[in-house]
Amino acid sequence: MNRPPTFLWFAVLLLLLLPTAAGRVLLDLVGGLALVLLAVPLLLTGLGWIGWKVLQSRMVSCPACGTASIKGVDRCPACGTSMPVDSSGAAPPEPAVPASDVTIDVTAQEVNSDS
Ligand SMILES: [Zn+2]
Numbered sequence: 579m580n581r582p583p584t585f586l587w588f589a590v591l592l593l594l595l596l597p598t599a600a601g602r603v604l605l606d607l608v609g610g611l612a613l614v615l616l617a618v619p620l621l622l623t624g625l626g627w628i629g630w631k632v633l634q635s636r637m638v639s640c641p642a643c644g645t646a647s648i649k650g651v652d653r654c655p656a657c658g659t660s661m662p663v664d665s666s667g668a669a670p671p672e673p674a675v676p677a678s679d680v681t682i683d684v685t686a687q688e689v690n691s692d693s
Pocket residue numbers: 640641642643644645654655656657658659
């Protein structure tokens with residue numbers, strides 16, 4: 579009873595080793611399946627990580643109870659504590675020195691070369 583499976587394995591091995599069209603098709607099929615099996619989890623992991631980062635950047639946690647909620651809400655949906663205003667996504671804070679004080683004003687002067 580052990581004879582037919584051994585012969586079958588030998589035939590498959592011969593099919594893979596010999597450069598025949600059927601062997602190539604089988605190898606391509608196995609290679610493609612292995613690639614898909616390896617690539618799909620990696621792709622899903624990458625997409626999940628990107629999605630998690632995007633979600634994390636849009637979430638803010640309550641200082642009182644720690645419940646995560648979407649950025650932009652003024653009150654915590656769980657406990658009702660007013661959320662701190664996060665300025666990371668808003669306009670940058672005003673600088674201490676006005677920009678007009680640190681820029682160099684260049685004024686045009688008329689130069690008389692023929693005098
Ligand atoms: Zn809360």
